[in-house]
Each structure stands twice: as structure tokens, then as C-alpha cells.
Amino acid sequence: MKRIIIDGKQIELENKTTVFEAAKQNGVYIPSLCYYSQLAPHGACRLCIAEIDGMKGFPTTCTTYVEDGMVVRTNTGLLQNLRCQIFELILSQHNKSCTTCAKNLRCELQTIAAYLGVERLTLPFIEKDILVYNDEPFFNRDYNLCILCGRCVRVCNEIRKNNAVDFAFRGIKTIPCTSFSKKLENSNCEFCGACVDICPTGAILEKDFRQSLNPDKVVTTICPYCGVGCSIKLEIKNEKIVRIAPDIDGPANKGQLCVKGRFGIKEFVHHKDRITSPLARQPDGSFKEISWEEALSVIAEKFAKYQGDEIAVISSAKCTNEDDYIIQKFARTVLKTNNIDHCARLCHAPSVAGLAQTLGSGAMTNSISEIADAKTILSIGSNSTATHPVIGLKIKKAVAHGAKLIVINPKKIELCRFAYLSLHHKPGTDVALLNGIAKVIVDENLQDEKFIRERCENYDEYITHLSNISLEDVEKITGVGKELIIKTSRIYATQKPATILYGMGITQHTHGTDNVFVISNLALLTGNIGKPSTGLNPLRGQNNVQGACDMGCLPGVYPGYQKIDDASVREKFEKFYQTNLNPKPGLTLTEMFKEAYVRKVKAMYIVGANPILSAPCLKHSECSLTELEFLVVQDMFLTETAKLAAFVLPSCSFAEKDGTYTNTERRVQLVNKAIKPLGESRSDWLIVCELAKEILKIRRHLSLQKEENPTVSPFYKEGIEGGFDFQNPSGIMDEIAKLTPIYGGISYKRLSEKTLKWPCPDENHPGTDILHREKFTRGKGLFMKVSYKPSTELPDDDYPLILTTERLLYHYHTGSFTRKVDGINKISPEEHLEINPSDAEKLGLSDGDFVKVVSRRGEIRVKLQVSENVLPGVVSMSFHFAESPTNALMNHAVLDPVSKMPELKVCPVALRRTNN
């Protein structure tokens, strides 16, 4: 406890803090321009000077730490005089064009001028005459307005660790600058916009800042891109999003965003291609706008014809929990099918299945914020800086604090720059590599015996299994040197707490579940689970993929992973839903396409998904969908999939609806409606409810007709239109809470105060940061014996290269959102196939050449990028670009036996030169 006196005010402090912060927390204003709460003290603007008894001169309060008994004066005449002079110096270099400056009334200089009561300026103006950078994407930089507080440089270096800008030149000529004054596109800049948010003047400003002056309202909601769940503030003017700012209190992001969340939202929300009324396909293939009544009644009539397993529903990880809940309820109670799945099938289904088997729960075991405190971070098959940029920041922060980062990835990704060790293995050899690591741990006796004895099972068989593995074989299979494997094992096993982060590199294999098992083994072996900053952390891709799984948009489980083949569970749901439920587990997404192809599935309802681009083998998916008798797609845009539908229903964007998203760390957060739905578009839950009621009406009619006939299916016995009578999403959440133990204590009332992480079984439960603390969800942690199996297809003479896939920072999924953003298209306009220089040379290809990439299933045309980042024998592409649909090449035929995941990371291909 420290007691200090600031301006006569007694203040008591617990923690080590600066005088400036102590004053701020206690309502004493001290002017400052370079201070920023999240950045290290800088001491450049010199405005926060004070007189402190016993200290020489005029120390800056932002750099002086509180000591017991300090007596501080912050506003004496002398101080104010000095401040006025310093401030005048600042203004003497700042172009005073306030009235035409877009930052007018938001500029921090104005606040300080008012505080100091500056009246007259006596110093001559020193013209800087620096070129204004106004031809870069998203924001302009006019350093004539820069006051060199250094916030942009510091946020870029300290928090973002991009080091895109630093100070250049000396003396009066000092400015923030990219290296060699290159344009931002050619620098390390990732356009996260952190510098824009932090600049106190108009020196760094969004291009269209002028439109966003004086917004009508600011709505806090959740970013619709990745699974991090960043809290954002939408600034609304005239029912339009004019600016997006990060929420400094956002629990997952603490004021940070990435380029997609910061600059990639408003353009797609207000894009001209948004569908604003229901569309019906005409015989000539064109679409005609129709009314909701017409659309719903026709669709309901059609859907009412299909029974149980003839129909399949694909829901979306982009929808809110409430949407997804309603969709699965619709599928199960109205369509009487468990054929409900969503895109998690193509991302983390192996995690859900695998971890459920070994631990009992398939979600991230720990929280995002804990990453920063880990001593070791093992990042496997996850390009976090591109796919989860804000999690990437946490990793960088941990490294800065001395953590050892081990990156295991076939590609040399950006994180390798921060890594203590980088292991580049051949795609698809994860099981061999991770078994090798486990073997070293056991051989060197680095395992946590106590933890294993008390909390795990099947250990002895596992050890026996490991003893058959030889490191020489592992080296041969993976291409990773023995030494590296040994080093990795030792660090992971001894430098605790150690956390594992993984992504699609692990799961998108036909042996994805096996991969998850071996990772799980590692954590159990070393006791790195159930404690802070440890754990097994699958980084979920979509904003609400965790929620969509939680809500039971999976063929085998009801909401909250309650198994449908468990009779007591089914009974509970039947009782609540007041209807009979289909006891047969449904088809997975990949199986739905197979079944559609053979016409066993006849109708499909696809909500917010674009499987044509995201599912493997485009040709197959397309054929399957055209084989359907009836297809309804519900989406914001006329996607490649929607173009094949008989009816397209316009759903609205995240900005137009209320609801909740569950982020990758199981955190349930409120999504708040910021603008009215565009045109006739509606929230997904509302559309589905209407449709459900419509179908039930028809069914009731039918059942009345058939009442005399006792042979009719018992499914039709009950009318449950009331089950879809929701006034708002809050009511839906209440129903979820009633049926789903892990969501049991979650309600909008609680969420509006504080976000909650499931499991949260009752109203008084604070939520759960760390899973498996005392015991595993399934009881004991289960060791799995897993042997390395080569990928289904291996390179041969005809298809000599392995194609693997990745994600780019600037794009998202199939590009339906990001491809609509001008600035992003400028930075990353097209697909590239990355190839190792040695392979390029062998094939006589050079950077910028166009090639045909041919697999056993198709071919696409793409531009070549020669890069050391891929290993010899491997080529790499993203799947964001419809023009070069990478998944057209992928194998749909073979699936992971447990999770039904196809092989999306290893695909043998051949390259042929083509014309530019």
C-alpha cells in the first residue's frame, strides 16, 4: 500500500503504477500526448511534468513510478507556464488548419489547448512540407500534422510487433517512416489500423474519415470474421456503418483488430450485391424477386413433402447461436431429420471428435489471454498471424516476455520470425512427428508421472506403442532432423507452462482425428493441461463455429454435445419439444453431398454456406447440388452455391441483428443490432421460424386429413407451431439455457454486463476459464495409440508435387466478404501458387508465370510465386478466390473415418505452363 498526495488529494495505491496513472485513476487531469495506457511509458511530449518533493527538476509523471509518501503538484503556475511553452513549440510545427481537418473536434491538441488556455502563439511556424501519403489502402498519412508522440511507432512495435514504421531522420526532420520510405504495401504493414486508432491528431486518418464525423450512434458488437471474437464499435450515421473502431475493453482483443475487422466490414455490409428480397429461379435460369409470403409458402409446401432423411440442412458458423439453435430445432422437429451439419465438418470436426474421446470436450481448454503468460508455445499447423491475427499478438507478446515459441508447419510462416525453433515437416506426417516428440519425452523421462498416474488411463499400452517407434524413421518420414525433434521435446516437456495451439494443418486430413489424438497425448504426457497457460487449444476459424457446434448443428448431437443416441437425452428433448425425434444419427456435410449425388438426399436447405468453394472437389459438389430436386439457399449474397438454388432467401448481416457469438475460447458475447436490415432481408432465426410455422401449418392440415388413417407416421401427430414463436433472440437463449447444461447459466441479462465462458451451468456460475482443472470432462485423460498412416494420395510421376492449402491475412474463407473490399483487393487481388525455387527451376518456371495446376479431379489456372517459404516438392495455395477454386482439386472420396473430414491439405498435383 502506497500513499501519495497529488495536488493536495490523498491517494492510496496497491499496485506499482506511474504518478500519471495514479492521477488519472483518481480524477486528476494531467495533459499528455504521448501517454497511452497499453504502451510502455515514453516521456516524449513533456507535457505531463510535475513538481515532486525531493526530486530534481520537473519529472514527467508518465515515467515516474509512485513511491510511498510522494507529494506531487501538477498545476502550479511555473508548470503551466512551462507547459504552455512546450505546447506552443508543438503547435509551431503543426499545421493549424483545424477547420478543414477531418480530426477537428476529436483532436487531442484541441483538448490540451483548452486546458492550458492558450490564447496567442508567438513562435513562427516551421513548415514541414512533407509529402502526404494518400495513395495507400485504407488510410492516409500526413506527417505535416504529426506531433511525434510516437504512439503509432510504439503500437506497431510494442503491441503489433510488425515494426512497419519507426522514426527516421534527426532533429526537426524526424518523422515516423517505413524503412527506406517505402509505401506501406511494401513494408511490414498489415493494415491493422492500430496506428489510425491511436493517433492523437489528423496525421493518420481513414480515407473516408470525413463521412464518419459526428456519428448518430456507436454500437458495440462482435467482429464477424474469425473465431477470436474481437469486440468492435460500429459508428452509425444515417443507417450506415461509417467507421469501425476497436473496443479497448473487448475481453478478447483489448483494443486491437486486424485488417479484416478494422477495414473489411462496412463495404460488404452495404455492398450493392446484397440480396434484399427473396429470389425465385425462373425456367430460364434467371432470378426473379418475389414476396416473402410467396417464397415461404412455396418453400414450405415443397419441404413438407420430404420425409426425414430425404432432406438435409447445412447451417452456418457465421450465424448467431440463436440462428443455429433454431436451424437445428427446425431440422430435428419439423423436418424430422438429423441431417444437419455445418462447415465445422471441414475445419475442426476432428478436434470435436478427437478431444471428446480423449478428454471429453472438444473446445479450447484454456483462454486466449493465458497465451501471453505461457513459457512454451507449441504452434502446430496454425498460421495464427494470418488466421487469428489478434491471437498472433498474444503469441508475440509471450515471446517478448521470454516464452519459447516452437512452430511446426510445412511452410515458413510469419511466426517463424519469432520462433525459437521452426520445424518444417512434410505435409501429412504430423502423426509421425508428434509420436517422435512423445517418444523423446518418455525416453528422457521428462513426462509428468504424478499427473499421468492420478489423472490418465491407458498409459502402459501407449508406452509400449511408443517403444516401437524409431527416431530415424521419424526423421525419414517427416524430413525433420532428429536434433530438432529432441530439442522440441525437451523444451515442451520442461519449460512449463506449455500450451499447444493448433489449426487446420492438424485437422484437415483424412487422419485428422489421429492428429488430434497425438497432440492430446503430448499434453497428457507432460501434464500441460488443466492449468493456466497450458492446454490443447484448437483455434476455431469462423466467428461462431464454436457456437454452431455448441448449438447442435451436428448430425450426432443435440445442443451442448448431448448425444442423440442416448435415449434419456432424446427423451428430454422430445418432452421439451413436444414431438418425436428421429433417433438415427444424420449425415455429415461431406456425406450429404455423396448421398445427394446418388439422389438419396433429395432436398437441401443451405443457410449461409458456400460449399461449392469450401467443400472438396468442386465438380462433385456442383453435380450433387444439381442432382437435388429442391434446393433453398439462405444467404446475404448470390454466392456460387446460391446460384444453383430454386429459391434464395435474403438473410441480413451481423450488423443488422441481435444475438450471441461464442468465440474460440468458449466466450459467449452479445451481438448488437446497429442498423435496420437492408431491404427485405431478415435475421436467419426469423426466416426459419416463419418457415417452420408455415410447414407445420401445412402438416397440420395434412394430418387432419389423414386422421382417419391410423397408419400415418407418428411424427405428424403433434402440432408445435408454438415452438417457433419467439419474439426476440433473448427468448431463444433462454430456451437454449434450459436445454443445454453448459449454457445453463447464460442469459442476455448476464451477458450485457459481462461475457461468459461455458461451461456455465447455473445463474450464479462465473463461467469457466480453464477446462479439466480437477478432472477431465470424461473422467480420466485417455492415451491413444496412433500409428502413422501416409495420406490417401501420395505424389507419383504424374502428379509429382504436394499441394497444400493455407489462409491469407487479407482474405477470409471463400472471399464472400473480403473480396468485396476495395482496399483488400488492392493489397491482395489474386491467388498465387507458392513454389520452392528449386522446383520452379526444374520446371523452367519463374515468378509471375501462369500455370495450370492439375490433380486427379480437376485443373485450375493460377499465377506462380517463387518463394523460399515452401519446401521443395510442396506447393501452396489459399482457397479464397473463386477464379481459381483450389478445392476443385481436392479429393472428396476418402474421409476421415471418425470425423468424416476429407483430405484438404495434401493433394498431389502437376503443373503445366499456360499462357499469360
Place this chain on the structure above:
Amino acid sequence: MPVKTCLVCQGTGCVSAGAGQIHAAIREEITRLDLGENVYVKRTGCHGFCQQGPLVVIEPEGIFYTRVKVADVTDIAQSFLPQGQLVERLFYRAPDSGKPISHHQDIAFYSKQQRTVLKNCGYIDPEEINDYIVVGGYDALRKVLLEMSSEQVISEVKRSGLRGLGGAGFPTGQKWEACRKASLEFREQRTGDREKTHLSSLISHLSPLTSDLSPLTSHLSTFVICNADEGDPGAFQDRSVLEGDPHSVLEGLIIAGYAVGAKQGYIYVRAEYPLAVKRLQIAISQAREKGFLGKNILGKNFDFDIEIFQGAGAFVCGEETALIMSIEGKRGMPKFRPPYPAESGLWGKPTLLNNVKTFANIRWLINRGADWFASRGTEKSKGTAIFSLTGKIANCGLIEVPMGITLREIIFVLGGGIPDGKTFKAVQTGGPSGGCLPSSLLDTPIDFDSLTAAGSMMGSGGMVVLDEDTCMVDMARYFLDFTQKESCGKCVPCRTGTKQMLGILEKITGGLAESNDLIKLQELAEMIQKTALCGLGKTATNPVLTTIKYFYDEYESHIKNKKCPAGVCKALITYEILSDKCNGCHLCFKSCPSEAIKGEPKKAHSIIYEKCIKCGICFTLCKFAAVEISHPDGHCDKFRGSQKLR
């Protein structure tokens, strides 16, 4: 015949004047004369009297040859023959009498010095470690490692009263003590962490790769850095020590490492000092070979190594926190203190940072004892001070004098006074941020506190003597121009404040200022002094504040009368050709860059004022004193023109 040593100076000054060839030529000549048995020709570091170089000294007599050229080598070599004569034309001549002085011990420039740090400079071969060992080199290290504990070393340094010779004069022992304390605390904390992670128990049974387990820099928990970033124009004492006696610096660094518990030392030296870098590299590798650096030094359980870090020439990197940033690979920008580097320096670890001369003093105070060290100098400033004596002074060069000597003694005895019969005006000490002291303060004793009290500072040890031909306003402008350009740009007062001050000074020297400007200038200067972040900014205004204090009339004259009393400020003077003195030699006509002189050969010339750019070439070139400086209004004070010496 007794053996003699012929010392050929190989300091930067002498080398650039051809000392390399002279050394080779003397060797050759000695061999040719078959004197190799009797004469040992040796390269040495800087003697300090660079103005007189290249220097050749014959020991043991101490015969001192100045301005030696290759052509003189034969005569010098001949002098070693039994019948040989000394080469009188190469003797130093006293500035006042012109009398030749043959032995250096008779030259006031040397005889009044008290050379300690510079003792070996000019006498030992800096590229030969044995030369250093012969004169007692590494004895101090031996003593420290074999007989003293770290605490004893620190207490000896504390007792000696040695203060940091980089300029600020912080008590060295105190700094070492703080650093050792922080270092111990840091290690304790680290050990604590390690136990928590059960790491120590694991280390024992792991194979050779185990080192990877320990955090990257765990064996480097403390650093010592030698600050050799000598950026002040005109100062070269650090360079001279590094070039002349590099091992003395290494020895000091190693002892410091032992005292504070560091295993890694850095020498931050500017890349502009290639010779110093080269000699340091040689010295470090020789010290490694001899076992003074590396593992288990002198068989003791003490490891230490030194790495050279070359700076890129930013003045501000002489500031300790900026220097640390620079070693970390960041832009050299000062950080606020506290925390001081002794607690949190390089990579956030405890770091001891001292100047070259401070480290070079360590061996002396260890060898001879703290009491001996403390017996010299003044009460609060012990030992010696080294100055680079430059400017309008007869003997330019490097001097090491006891603390407490007066400015007068330095300038008029060692320095030999002001040349050309001019009068002394001021002396500027401590580099570009030092103050200008007038003749009334000539009896100020030189030590850290007296200089600070007078408004100047010890600083880097530059000492620029100014004579009557110097305009003090212009001089303040000049130094401020330097400091504002070298500001790192971080804090507002230094970055913009000095620029605004420069603007006012330019207005004054341009004859455009009003009396308000002077008030504003002073206000700004005081504000910057109070609020700037680092030493550079805080002291940058010293030249302005002291000249306002001691030469107020010159400012007034510029502002009120629009006159530059010294005739320096171009805007306030004109050049005039006196028709009675001009004989029409046409030299100025031919040399004028702006064709501003008209006139036919053999007839008196005149200046076309509209074209004249006041470059002063005509004034400098005129052999007949026919060009005069005057005020635009025609009134001619007693100016330089009338006093110009032939």
C-alpha cells in the same frame, strides 16, 4: 653504444600526415646504416601534440622531433651514428620566443601535464600486448582476481573518489555498487524462477543439448559497456586512448566485469574511428590468446569476453540510454531515467556503462591504491582530466592535467597563449553543449563542480579557445546548429525548441531581431534546460545561456545597433577595398566567385555591392591589407581588417 628507441607516432593525426611512410622509411634507413642492433624503431599511439605531427621521439633522452617528413628521415637516422648530430630544424619552437626546444620534458605543453591515462600513449606499441605487459599491464587484473573480492574492488573504486570521465562526473564506485546490487538481485530472482519450474533438477541428467533449456541469456545477466562514442567535434581523447593504449581500457572493463558480476562486455565505438577499431580488435584477440579474456581468466572461476559494437555516427548515441538502444539494434533514442542502466540497461538487464577514460583509470587506482588516486586533484574531483585543446591557441593537442588546475594555466602555459598577438576572448569547454567562459573566469579551477557552477561543464573534454575575432552570437548559433541537427527528435523541447532558438539566433546574426527576441530566446533556453528528456537537450542551450550571461553586449550590439563587433556576421558587414592600399594585383578580381570585383590590373579595384555575397575570399587573399571589413553604414570600427597580420 647505448640502445636507443625511436618512437614514431601512429596516431590518427600523424598517420594522416604521413607517419606510416615515415615509420617505414626510418626502419629502412636504420637497417641500411646497420644500426639495427642499437636502435629500436617502434610504432606508438598518439603523443597528444597532434598539431606538431608527425612526431618522432628518441628515447631515453626524450629528443622531440616535430613535423617530420620522409625527407627528414635520413638526417634522423644519421643522428644515431656515433658522430651524428641532432636535427635542430625539427625541434619544437616556443610560441613566444621562437627558441628551439630539443627535449619534450622542457616543452611546457608536456612538462605541466600529469599524464596517467595517457602515460603509455606514445610510448608503447598499441598493437603489441607484450609492450603493455612490460609496463605493468594486466597487473591490476592479476591483483584483482587473485587477491580481491568483487566487493573489495568496488570499495577501492569508491574510496578513490573516481568520477565518470564521460562528462557528467557521476561517482564511479557508486555506479558499480548499484550495478552489482541489481545484478545480484536479478540473479536471485532468476534462480527463484528456475526452481519453480523444476528446471535445475532436470539439468543434471540431460545430454549436451541442455544449454538450450536455459533461457537464451541466462549466463549473461549483467553487462558492462565501454562508451567510446566520442561525438563532439574537436574532442579526440577517447580515440587517442583507444589507439594508443587499448589494453588499459580492456583491463578496466574486465575488472569492472569482475566487480559487478558481468560476463560480457561491449565497447561501443564509432565506425568513424577505424584505427581505434582495428587496434581494439588486435588488442582483444591478443588478450584472448594470453588468457586475459575468455573462460577461467587467470585460472580463476571468472569468464569474461568483450565485443566491439560500431556506432553509426549519431551524436546522441553517446548518451547512455541511446547507446544501449543502439546496441539492441534500435534507433538510438534516449529513454527516461530512472530506471538507470545499472538497474535495467541492455536487454533490460543490469548494465554498467562507463567512459573510455574512466575504464583506463581503473588499473592505476588498483595498482597504486585508492589513496594514491585520491591524493591528486581537488577535494571533490580526484585524479586528472583530459582535454582536447583546440581553437585559437598556440599549442593544440591532447593534455592530461590534474583536476584543479586553472583555465589560465592551461591556456597560457600549456597552450602557449593566443597566437598572432591577438587577445583572448573566451573558452568553451565540454563540447558543443558546453558553455563559453570569459576572461574574468580564467582563474576558475577545472573540476566537475566549478565548471558546472560557471555555466559550463567538463563534458567530453573539448576545450575550444576563442580570440577577439570570434563573434559570440555566431558561435552560439554555430553550436546550436550542431545540437539541433543531432537531436534525436523524441522530446519536444529539444527537437522543436532548439530549432526555434536557432531561428532567433539566425535572426540576430542576420540583423533582423528585436529586443523581444532576446527575451524569448532566453525563455526558451531556460525552459529547454528544465524540461528536455536527456542530457543532450538539457545542455544544448549552455552556449546560448553563457554567451548571453557573459557577452550580453554583443547580443545587444547585434540587435540594437545591427552591428557585429567581431565583424563575423555576414549580414552586418560589408567588404571594402581601400583605394590607397590596392595596387591592382588583380588577385581578388580573379578569385571572386560572384564577379563582384571590378577594376583593371595595376589600378585600384572596387567592390560591386549588389553582387557581393560576402564570402570574404578577397579579404583572405589580399596580400596588401587593402580589403577591409566595415559596417554597411560606412562607419568603420577597429576591425579585423586593420589588424590583419602579414
